[in-house]
Amino acid sequence: MKNRSLVSIDDFSTEEILRILDLTEEFEKEPTRKLLEGKVIAILFFEPSTRTRLSFESAINRLGGKIVGFSDASSSSVSKGETLNDTILTVNNYCDLIVMRHPIEGSARYASEISSVPVINAGDGANQHPTQTLLDLYSIRKTQGRLDNLNIFMVGDLKYGRTVHSLMMAMSRWNATFNFISPEELKMPDEFKLYLDNLGLKYYEHNDFTDIISRADIIYMTRVQKERFSDPIEYEKVKNVYVLRNSMLKNTKPNMRILHPLPRVNEIHQDVDSNPKAYYFEQALNGVYTRQAIVCSLLGII
Amino acid sequence: MKEAKQMSVSAIQNGTVIDHVPASNLFKVIQILGLDRIDTQITFGTNLESKKLGRKAIIKISGIYFEDEDINRIALVAPDAKLNIIKDYEVVEKKVVEVPDNIVGIAKCMNPKCITNFESVTTRFKVVSKKNVALKCHYCEKITTQENMQII
Numbered sequence: 001m002k003n004r005s006l007v008s009i010d011d012f013s014t015e016e017i018l019r020i021l022d023l024t025e026e027f028e029k030e031p032t033r034k035l036l037e038g039k040v041i042a043i044l045f046f047e048p049s050t051r052t053r054l055s056f057e058s059a060i061n062r063l064g065g066k067i068v069g070f071s072d073a074s075s076s077s078v079s080k081g082e083t084l085n086d087t088i089l090t091v092n093n094y095c096d097l098i099v100m101r102h103p104i105e106g107s108a109r110y111a112s113e114i115s116s117v118p119v120i121n122a123g124d125g126a127n128q129h130p131t132q133t134l135l136d137l138y139s140i141r142k143t144q145g146r147l148d149n150l151n152i153f154m155v156g157d158l159k160y161g162r163t164v165h166s167l168m169m170a171m172s173r174w175n176a177t178f179n180f181i182s183p184e185e186l187k188m189p190d191e192f193k194l195y196l197d198n199l200g201l202k203y204y205e206h207n208d209f210t211d212i213i214s215r216a217d218i219i220y221m222t223r224v225q226k227e228r229f230s231d232p233i234e235y236e237k238v239k240n241v242y243v244l245r246n247s248m249l250k251n252t253k254p255n256m257r258i259l260h261p262l263p264r265v266n267e268i269h270q271d272v273d274s275n276p277k278a279y280y281f282e283q284a285l286n287g288v289y290t291r292q293a294i295v296c297s298l299l300g301i302i
Numbered sequence: 303m304k305e306a307k308q309m310s311v312s313a314i315q316n317g318t319v320i321d322h323v324p325a326s327n328l329f330k331v332i333q334i335l336g337l338d339r340i341d342t343q344i345t346f347g348t349n350l351e352s353k354k355l356g357r358k359a360i361i362k363i364s365g366i367y368f369e370d371e372d373i374n375r376i377a378l379v380a381p382d383a384k385l386n387i388i389k390d391y392e393v394v395e396k397k398v399v400e401v402p403d404n405i406v407g408i409a410k411c412m413n414p415k416c417i418t419n420f421e422s423v424t425t426r427f428k429v430v431s432k433k434n435v436a437l438k439c440h441y442c443e444k445i446t447t448q449e450n451m452q453i454i
Contacts, residue, residue: 008443083421084417084420084421085421085422103415104415104416104417104420105413105415105416105417105441105442105443105444106411106416106417106418106439106440106441106442106443107417107441109417109440109441110417110421110423110441124442125415125442126415127442127443127444128443191445
């Protein structure tokens, strides 16, 4: 995978995804190693995303790499009107790899085509966020012991949620069954359902967040965002319906784990946190190991 | 010889005739094929009567034969176009255009948040449906359908 970029989860074959997950396992055992000594990594965040940025920085720092970059476009020459083209062609002279987050869709693909060093997409608008997908896959495999034939429940904003779309597409490689729980306004878009239809995979749609979760191996929660609703009354009606509470977990399977890309607002009640089935903070930790595996793999170090 | 009929656009000795171009897209076809930059004789007629298209255009290009790959680029704007290859005033071959698998340039991505609508990036699409043409943007991965398609 040396000198390749990671823009979309589809850039990796199934074998390559599994290789990243295996490497992640190694980093989990030994996260502090001097593998990136002498390497400079540019972290270019054209829009703020503290969690993702800190996760990358932690991953790189633990391996002894140095970081240059910015965390917000207003503190870079973008605010002076510089094009992405010029930013990338300049910064690629200063570093061995670029991690970028950008509000414009397709920006990472474009950057990867003009950059002389590998580019990792840390989110391009509503389009892709492949390192999140890989850490989700790692968390699923780690908690379930496998990726095949799992029953995945996705809850909340399934219309705009980039992470659920990518995870759904990725899990479709392992014969998953999907259950989509969302308000009518935020249903899984037709193009993704068509994708599953074409693969012959089963999926079920629900409006109610009820006992059906007793069949789940994974519950993937997402935030229902206020700005997605044109009518604020509709948001008020919906926001307290898709909340996971500890009392709802009584009949769930022992192997079931709850994932969430974070940050959460109120969609997982705090009383769930102490339940051993809550896995979202460990999931965030897995993100550090996954990013170590991705960075080292694209640099051809391991 | 067949029944003589009045020709709206005079015949060529050697070259290519592109018929059944929608009149409204004549200049797009000219642009896509780069006909404004070649120096052989080109004649065209537009707003000609057509049972199929209402009003059609026809282009006759002397001395030029197109590769299929090049000619298929006009499929987005002239899906019903028919080509006659002319040698010594005779039609020696007829061709129809086919929507290619990939489209480079030509169309605009309909996603207002796509990088191709912000910076000078050549658009690139994978054709995901040929019948009701649907293009998947190589950059933002969103689909542009025929109804929303704009030719650059």
